[in-house]
Amino acid sequence: MEQAKRSFSGQYYLTAIGITALILTLPVVSSFFFWLYFITPLPIIYYITVLDFKRGSRLAAYAAVPAAGLILVKTADVQIVFSALSLIPAGIIIGQSINRGDSIHRAGLKGIGAIILTWLVLGVVFSAFSQVNIYKAVLKEIDTSLSIAFKSYSTSPGLTPDSKAQLKEVFQRTRE
Incomplete structure (x- = not known):
């Protein structure tokens, strides 16, 4: 699936970062938006496939940092930050798999593996820091x-x- 990657303006990147950060932070503002956590990987997959891996994953990181800051300011709860950000690696892995031409099934399995690994790592990190x-x-x-x-x-x-x-x-x- 070779595509010519397009060039986008700075306004496009700011909008993309804003949309992704919004998806990560709205559930903290109101529980009505909790369902947005489940679509966290989608904008990341989109940006990685439309741009390229390097620019798309960088965009995801730029969106995650302000989102994590806003979540911490609003709730001061590290668990919520972990849960909000835990699906970002899955989006990156799935987007990269699609760019490589992997089948949807293979990309999905890689995404599931990324989620499991991310949760295990975050669980160990959380346990170490919280003494729980x-x-x-x-x-x-x-x-x-x-x-x-x-x-x-x-x-x-x-x-x-x-x-x-x-x-x-x-x-x-x-x-x-």
């Missing part, structure tokens, strides 16, 4: 979520005592 065992924190969060779900389901009107007992057993087995 990330594995135990995830297990605790799952346990809390299961407890809340059980309370919610068990108080539902119309459940028979037999159904409640079965529900309790299922949740207890799941929590073990």
Whole structure:
């Protein structure tokens, strides 16, 4: 897939950086925009395929820095910065794969690998700096979520005592 890469003005780059930074920061402003995190790789893939790898990935970095700063100012929560920025490498890898002419399936698998690797690295970094065992924190969060779900389901009107007992057993087995 050889394309002649076009040349763009500085205004184009500023707009591209702004759009990407907006996608990264809007979910912090309002939970209504949380879904934007899932499309984080898309503008990066676009810029890498339309420009080239070097300019597209540089553009992604230029967008990530102000976005991370805005997120930290707004929330002061490093976890949100990690979650917001964790999909950027996937966009870079997928864009690079598309430029190389890889199939969509192969590019997608590389993107999934990039996400897994990024989350593992960020988990280790977060654990090291926060003195929190990330594995135990995830297990605790799952346990809390299961407890809340059980309370919610068990108080539902119309459940028979037999159904409640079965529900309790299922949740207890799941929590073990």
